Amino acid sequence: xxxxxxxxxxxxDNSDGTNKYATNTSSIIKFQSTIAKDDKNLLVVExxxxxxxMSDNFQSSWETEEVYGRMDPIGTFKSTKRTISLGWTxxxxxxxxxxxxxxxxxxxxxxxxxxxxxxxxxxxxxTFTTANSISKPPLIRxxxxxxxxxxxxxxGLLGWVDGFNVQPNLEMGFFIEDTxxxxxxxxxxxxxxxxxxxxxxxNDSGKxxxxxxxxxxxxxx
Numbered sequence: 001x002x003x004x005x006x007x008x009x010x011x012x013d014n015s016d017g018t019n020k021y022a023t024n025t026s027s028i029i030k031f032q033s034t035i036a037k038d039d040k041n042l043l044v045v046e047x048x049x050x051x052x053x054m055s056d057n058f059q060s061s062w063e064t065e066e067v068y069g070r071m072d073p074i075g076t077f078k079s080t081k082r083t084i085s086l087g088w089t090x091x092x093x094x095x096x097x098x099x100x101x102x103x104x105x106x107x108x109x110x111x112x113x114x115x116x117x118x119x120x121x122x123x124x125x126x127t128f129t130t131a132n133s134i135s136k137p138p139l140i141r142x143x144x145x146x147x148x149x150x151x152x153x154x155x156g157l158l159g160w161v162d163g164f165n166v167q168p169n170l171e172m173g174f175f176i177e178d179t180x181x182x183x184x185x186x187x188x189x190x191x192x193x194x195x196x197x198x199x200x201x202x203n204d205s206g207k208x209x210x211x212x213x214x215x216x217x218x219x220x221x
Contacts, residue, residue, distance in 0.1 A: 005038040006104040008046045016093040022048040025145075029088055030156060031108055032141040035115040038107075045108045049144060052187070053087035056147075056217070080200075082217070084148060084157075087189035095175035098182035105186070109164055114138050142192050151215040152197070159194045 008022050022028050027049030036043040060080045064073040092098035115136030143149050143156030150157055168174075168183035175182045200210040210216055 003036065003038065003043060003107040003110050004103060005041070005044040005107060006046060006100060007044065008048060011097055011100055013094045013097045018048055018091075018093070025049075027145060029086070030141075030143045031111065032156060033111045034139045034141065034158075035136045036111060043107060043111065045104050045111075047088060047090055047104065047188075050089040050091065051087070051144075052089055053085065053189070054147070055085045057083045057085070058217075059083070082194040082196075084142070084192040084194065085189070086142075086144075086148075086192065087187070090186040090188060092175070092182070092184050095177060095182060098175045098184060101186060102182050105166055109166070111140055112138050112161065112163065139195070140192075147218055148192075149215075149218070150197075151210070151212040151217075157192070157194050158197055159192050162191045162193070165189045 008019055008028050011019050014020060029047040029049055029051075031045045033043040038044070058080060059082075061078040063076040063078055065076075066073050090101050090104075092101050114134045115138075116132040117135035118132055137160065139158060139160055141150075141156035141158055142161075148157060165188060167187045169185035169187060172183070172185040175184060198211055200216070201208075203209050208216075
Protein backbone atom coordinates (compact mmCIF):
# COMPACT_ATOMS: atom_id res chain seq x y z
CA UNK A 1 0.00 0.00 0.00
CA UNK A 2 1.34 3.41 -0.96
CA UNK A 3 1.13 6.65 0.99
CA UNK A 4 -0.99 9.35 -0.60
CA UNK A 5 -1.13 13.07 -0.03
CA UNK A 6 -4.33 14.83 0.93
CA UNK A 7 -5.41 18.35 -0.03
CA UNK A 8 -8.45 20.07 1.44
CA UNK A 9 -9.83 20.55 -2.07
CA UNK A 10 -9.79 16.76 -2.50
CA UNK A 11 -12.25 16.16 0.37
CA UNK A 12 -15.47 15.46 -1.51
CA ASP A 13 -17.91 15.90 1.38
CA ASN A 14 -18.60 19.60 1.99
CA SER A 15 -21.99 19.20 3.64
CA ASP A 16 -20.90 21.18 6.72
CA GLY A 17 -19.28 23.98 4.69
CA THR A 18 -15.91 23.69 6.45
CA ASN A 19 -13.98 22.89 3.26
CA LYS A 20 -15.08 26.17 1.66
CA TYR A 21 -14.39 28.13 4.84
CA ALA A 22 -10.88 26.68 5.20
CA THR A 23 -10.05 27.42 1.57
CA ASN A 24 -11.48 30.97 1.50
CA THR A 25 -9.74 32.01 4.72
CA SER A 26 -6.45 30.10 4.18
CA SER A 27 -7.23 28.22 7.40
CA ILE A 28 -5.26 25.20 6.23
CA ILE A 29 -2.48 23.42 8.12
CA LYS A 30 -0.06 22.11 5.50
CA PHE A 31 2.72 19.59 6.03
CA GLN A 32 5.06 18.84 3.13
CA SER A 33 7.79 16.22 3.21
CA THR A 34 11.16 17.10 1.69
CA ILE A 35 11.91 13.49 0.67
CA ALA A 36 8.72 11.38 0.41
CA LYS A 37 6.78 11.52 -2.84
CA ASP A 38 3.18 10.88 -3.86
CA ASP A 39 3.57 9.70 -7.45
CA LYS A 40 5.94 12.37 -8.82
CA ASN A 41 5.31 15.20 -6.35
CA LEU A 42 6.51 15.68 -2.79
CA LEU A 43 4.08 14.25 -0.27
CA VAL A 44 1.67 16.92 1.08
CA VAL A 45 -0.94 16.46 3.81
CA GLU A 46 -3.42 19.23 4.67
CA UNK A 47 -5.84 19.64 7.57
CA UNK A 48 -8.58 22.17 8.17
CA UNK A 49 -7.37 24.82 10.59
CA UNK A 50 -9.36 23.92 13.71
CA UNK A 51 -6.53 25.22 15.90
CA UNK A 52 -6.78 24.41 19.62
CA UNK A 53 -3.36 25.71 20.71
CA MET A 54 -0.44 27.57 19.19
CA SER A 55 2.72 29.03 20.67
CA ASP A 56 5.78 30.47 18.97
CA ASN A 57 8.86 30.31 21.16
CA PHE A 58 11.98 32.36 20.32
CA GLN A 59 14.82 31.47 22.68
CA SER A 60 18.32 32.95 22.77
CA SER A 61 21.18 30.83 24.08
CA TRP A 62 24.13 32.41 25.89
CA GLU A 63 27.35 30.96 27.26
CA THR A 64 28.12 32.50 30.65
CA GLU A 65 31.40 32.59 32.55
CA GLU A 66 31.95 33.66 36.13
CA VAL A 67 35.04 35.88 36.52
CA TYR A 68 36.80 36.55 39.81
CA GLY A 69 36.07 40.04 41.14
CA ARG A 70 33.24 40.72 38.67
CA MET A 71 29.69 40.88 40.01
CA ASP A 72 28.02 39.86 36.74
CA PRO A 73 28.94 36.87 34.57
CA ILE A 74 30.34 37.46 31.08
CA GLY A 75 27.76 36.40 28.52
CA THR A 76 28.68 35.21 25.02
CA PHE A 77 25.83 34.89 22.53
CA LYS A 78 25.47 31.48 20.84
CA SER A 79 22.22 31.26 18.87
CA THR A 80 18.52 32.06 18.68
CA LYS A 81 16.17 29.13 18.21
CA ARG A 82 12.53 29.08 17.19
CA THR A 83 10.08 26.35 18.19
CA ILE A 84 6.39 26.23 17.31
CA SER A 85 3.91 24.20 19.35
CA LEU A 86 0.71 23.44 17.48
CA GLY A 87 -2.49 21.62 18.39
CA TRP A 88 -5.55 21.10 16.24
CA THR A 89 -8.78 19.10 15.92
CA UNK A 90 -9.56 16.89 12.92
CA UNK A 91 -13.35 16.34 12.60
CA UNK A 92 -15.23 14.30 10.01
CA UNK A 93 -18.69 15.16 8.75
CA UNK A 94 -19.16 11.73 7.14
CA UNK A 95 -17.55 8.32 6.87
CA UNK A 96 -15.95 9.39 3.59
CA UNK A 97 -14.17 12.27 5.32
CA UNK A 98 -13.28 10.01 8.27
CA UNK A 99 -11.56 7.64 5.84
CA UNK A 100 -9.73 10.57 4.26
CA UNK A 101 -8.56 11.72 7.72
CA UNK A 102 -7.44 8.17 8.53
CA UNK A 103 -5.29 8.01 5.39
CA UNK A 104 -3.94 11.52 6.06
CA UNK A 105 -2.74 10.33 9.50
CA UNK A 106 -0.91 7.42 7.88
CA UNK A 107 0.90 9.65 5.41
CA UNK A 108 1.71 12.31 7.99
CA UNK A 109 3.31 9.94 10.48
CA UNK A 110 5.31 8.33 7.65
CA UNK A 111 6.99 11.72 7.12
CA UNK A 112 8.90 11.19 10.38
CA UNK A 113 11.09 8.50 8.84
CA UNK A 114 14.34 9.25 6.97
CA UNK A 115 15.50 8.46 3.45
CA UNK A 116 17.89 5.55 2.95
CA UNK A 117 20.45 4.70 0.30
CA UNK A 118 21.50 1.12 -0.34
CA UNK A 119 25.24 0.49 -0.09
CA UNK A 120 26.35 -1.68 -2.98
CA UNK A 121 29.60 -3.54 -3.50
CA UNK A 122 30.85 -5.40 -6.56
CA UNK A 123 32.63 -8.72 -6.15
CA UNK A 124 33.83 -10.72 -9.16
CA UNK A 125 31.57 -8.76 -11.44
CA UNK A 126 28.45 -9.25 -9.28
CA THR A 127 26.79 -6.41 -7.37
CA PHE A 128 25.43 -6.96 -3.89
CA THR A 129 23.51 -4.74 -1.49
CA THR A 130 25.23 -4.92 1.89
CA ALA A 131 23.33 -2.46 4.08
CA ASN A 132 21.27 0.72 4.07
CA SER A 133 22.53 4.07 5.34
CA ILE A 134 20.58 7.22 6.10
CA SER A 135 20.96 9.65 3.22
CA LYS A 136 18.27 12.26 3.97
CA PRO A 137 16.83 13.43 7.30
CA PRO A 138 13.02 13.63 7.60
CA LEU A 139 12.74 17.40 7.31
CA ILE A 140 9.25 18.86 6.85
CA ARG A 141 7.80 22.17 5.70
CA UNK A 142 4.92 23.54 7.78
CA UNK A 143 2.59 26.42 6.97
CA UNK A 144 -0.63 27.89 8.32
CA UNK A 145 -2.15 31.10 6.92
CA UNK A 146 0.18 34.04 7.69
CA UNK A 147 1.07 32.80 11.19
CA UNK A 148 3.39 30.00 10.07
CA UNK A 149 4.90 31.04 6.78
CA UNK A 150 8.27 31.57 5.15
CA UNK A 151 9.32 35.10 4.25
CA UNK A 152 10.43 33.68 0.90
CA UNK A 153 6.90 33.22 -0.42
CA UNK A 154 4.28 30.49 -0.20
CA UNK A 155 6.69 27.82 1.01
CA GLY A 156 6.28 26.75 4.59
CA LEU A 157 8.92 26.99 7.27
CA LEU A 158 11.57 24.27 7.11
CA GLY A 159 12.32 22.18 10.18
CA TRP A 160 11.79 18.92 11.98
CA VAL A 161 8.99 17.57 14.15
CA ASP A 162 9.75 15.91 17.49
CA GLY A 163 6.74 13.67 16.91
CA PHE A 164 2.99 13.71 16.33
CA ASN A 165 0.51 13.04 19.11
CA VAL A 166 -2.65 11.54 17.59
CA GLN A 167 -5.66 10.87 19.85
CA PRO A 168 -9.07 9.68 18.67
CA ASN A 169 -11.80 11.43 20.64
CA LEU A 170 -13.52 8.39 22.12
CA GLU A 171 -16.49 10.39 23.40
CA MET A 172 -17.36 11.42 19.84
CA GLY A 173 -17.41 7.81 18.70
CA PHE A 174 -16.61 6.14 15.40
CA PHE A 175 -17.96 5.56 11.94
CA ILE A 176 -18.04 1.77 11.47
CA GLU A 177 -17.88 -0.02 8.13
CA ASP A 178 -17.79 -3.81 8.40
CA THR A 179 -14.92 -4.41 10.84
CA UNK A 180 -13.18 -1.09 10.20
CA UNK A 181 -13.55 1.77 12.70
CA UNK A 182 -12.86 5.39 11.74
CA UNK A 183 -12.84 8.05 14.50
CA UNK A 184 -15.26 10.92 14.01
CA UNK A 185 -12.80 13.34 15.64
CA UNK A 186 -9.05 13.31 16.22
CA UNK A 187 -7.03 15.68 18.37
CA UNK A 188 -3.45 16.22 17.25
CA UNK A 189 -0.39 18.14 18.41
CA UNK A 190 3.29 18.52 17.59
CA UNK A 191 6.41 20.57 18.30
CA UNK A 192 8.08 22.01 15.21
CA UNK A 193 11.75 23.05 15.34
CA UNK A 194 12.38 25.77 12.75
CA UNK A 195 15.55 25.75 10.66
CA UNK A 196 16.69 29.20 9.49
CA UNK A 197 17.35 29.02 5.75
CA UNK A 198 19.16 32.38 5.58
CA UNK A 199 21.01 34.71 7.90
CA UNK A 200 18.96 36.78 10.31
CA UNK A 201 20.23 39.76 12.29
CA UNK A 202 21.57 43.29 11.84
CA ASN A 203 24.46 44.69 9.79
CA ASP A 204 27.01 47.32 10.83
CA SER A 205 24.57 50.08 9.88
CA GLY A 206 21.86 48.64 12.09
CA LYS A 207 19.81 47.44 9.12
CA UNK A 208 18.06 44.07 9.05
CA UNK A 209 19.96 41.61 6.85
CA UNK A 210 17.21 39.00 6.55
CA UNK A 211 15.15 38.82 3.38
CA UNK A 212 11.73 40.52 3.37
CA UNK A 213 11.81 42.11 6.84
CA UNK A 214 8.14 43.12 6.49
CA UNK A 215 7.26 39.41 6.49
CA UNK A 216 9.37 38.30 9.46
CA UNK A 217 8.40 36.26 11.36
CA UNK A 218 4.68 35.88 10.63
CA UNK A 219 4.35 36.18 6.86
CA UNK A 220 2.67 39.17 5.24
CA UNK A 221 1.69 42.25 7.22
